[in-house]
Amino acid sequence: MEIKKGDKTKALTIKDIANLAGVSVASVSYVINGKKGVGPEQREKIERIISWHHFRPNQNSRGLSLSKSFNIHAVIRREAAPACKNFYFGVLSKMMDLIECRQYNIVPAYQSDDPADKNIMSVIQNKNTDGILFFQGIRKDIVKMAANKKIPHVIINPGLEENNVPSVLLDFERMTFQVAQFLAEKGHTRIGFIGMQSMPLFFRQTLDGFTKAMRQYRFRADKAWIRGEAFNEESAETSMRRILRCKVLPTAIVCTQDNFAVSAVNAAKTAGYRVPRDISFISIDDLPMAKYLDPPLTTIPVDQTELAFCACELLFDFMEGKAVRNITIPAKEIIVRDSVRILKP
Amino acid sequence: MEIKKGDKTKALTIKDIANLAGVSVASVSYVINGKKGVGPEQREKIERIISWHHFRPNQNSRGLSLSKSFNIHAVIRREAAPACKNFYFGVLSKMMDLIECRQYNIVPAYQSDDPADKNIMSVIQNKNTDGILFFQGIRKDIVKMAANKKIPHVIINPGLEENNVPSVLLDFERMTFQVAQFLAEKGHTRIGFIGMQSMPLFFRQTLDGFTKAMRQYRFRADKAWIRGEAFNEESAETSMRRILRCKVLPTAIVCTQDNFAVSAVNAAKTAGYRVPRDISFISIDDLPMAKYLDPPLTTIPVDQTELAFCACELLFDFMEGKAVRNITIPAKEIIVRDSVRILKP
């Protein structure tokens, strides 16, 4: 047979490689898939030619044979708050490398709460994905469908009812507890809370952590100090304004995200309060900026890299048929900066 | 023929649909691909069955026949500054919808400056992509390879030598010019600049805009006021500190990104200067937070949605064989807040 001369725009095929190496396509296929059945010299020769040409087998063809898509979908709730999406994309960024090096495509996609949004459903139904990373809050029926169709999947911060699904959990309850505890230890007794009801699970976790701390110290938070309407900078500002309308003000506020703290601090300052002298703030995230705000924000960091790593590991284990399990990522230490006034050393 | 009963985990095939509709696979295929050659009643029946089952043809198989991958890659420079990556992911987020609704997967991927990173090259070489969105600063050889292999591609903020590649340009030169002009109009004559050399094109564009404004007003900026070492919050702080070491200080600073402004403002305050009383700041981006910083940041907004839309439109036009062209997105109006002191009304 003749060796095909370079039509520059046509990709090589396994057949071309076989011709170049003077072997059959089967041998090349075996080498590609790391199977035995090829002699060492042949194997080496084939490997050399493959890497020389940067040859990669056609994924459509390979996928067709293997019933694989080589896609891993990262599904994000469309209605998630901008701040959350930002966080998710940070995690996605870390996932990209972990997934790429396994020769998968990572495909980020939005899924709406609206049942009319069938996009991901049809991806699942038609087996156009090999694994799914669900970010928090995806509709249960979608997750169930993935289970029914035997598509490996993991949930990042699942709801409580989703305990039988492999998942990785950031311990937001614990983080919020620690943060509230920190305020208490610094002598604050009147503490407010700005959270995000529109992410119900996240809201419950953070509020639970907060409430637990309040109970432990026997503090009674005024109901009006506990706000849930925040979902971006603007609404967090509104929350803070509402708190400031109370007759008795809290001396410190727990924000469930740095973003909220930024505009809450702003609202307090605008109303003439000094931060942290009159009102202290503490939050969760540790954005790169947090250190440079005025005042520098005391906050508990969340490690996106770790989250991405755990989620991918879980997914790969699932895909390889290993036992599914859950991971809870423990809360980190608070990074103490200057947004909390120390009332008692 | 019998209608196949539901093996729940196996996806439907075009054959199943054909059986259900009592027609041949060809007819189904014609309907899927919007071709003529099928009678109206048949067509309607087939369409009904397809939508009823949420049927989507197997992409591997389809791709194999059509020589398509259904992937559109979004290539991001791995070495890009964190602030830039954030911006890119914001744009990616907008692209997701535009691309998904065309039944493509969007596949974000990093490409390193290091020639050893062959990942995207091999994707291109092996035609495992139908189109590429290159974000600023991707190695020229990669872009050229896409051209050689006839893979449609667009560059977001290309280098000057890449003028023959379809591209969408944010007019950073103009934005920086406007921002510097604004300072001049408010009576500032000693103006500094904090930019990012590590993104060479972006740096040149912004610095050119700045320089042009300086020339127009015949201002002479001290060389030490012009910094290029910023690439994140930390290094921007360093830049500002260095500026503050000058004997004569500028009264205003142009930052090429809001992030830089945040930590530059912080550096100034920490050194005992009041903002904007002693030193003013202006920047580019308009992050959601910008409004809530202390002081609220005067900045010129960049529209991610528009950028995503233009880039995708260009790419789709290219993919459909339409004439390639470039788009320059004009600079928006400055959003005036409180970080610039008005020295002259």
Next chain:
DNA sequence: TTGAAAGCGCTAACAA
């Protein structure tokens, strides 16, 4: 307008 069948590039079962 419809159906049959070749071919896309690969895997893997089977034959040699």
Next chain:
DNA sequence: TTGTTAGCGCTTTCAA
């Protein structure tokens, strides 16, 4: 250990 080939699900040509 190697080569041959059926088959994966679809598109599309060709024949009916």
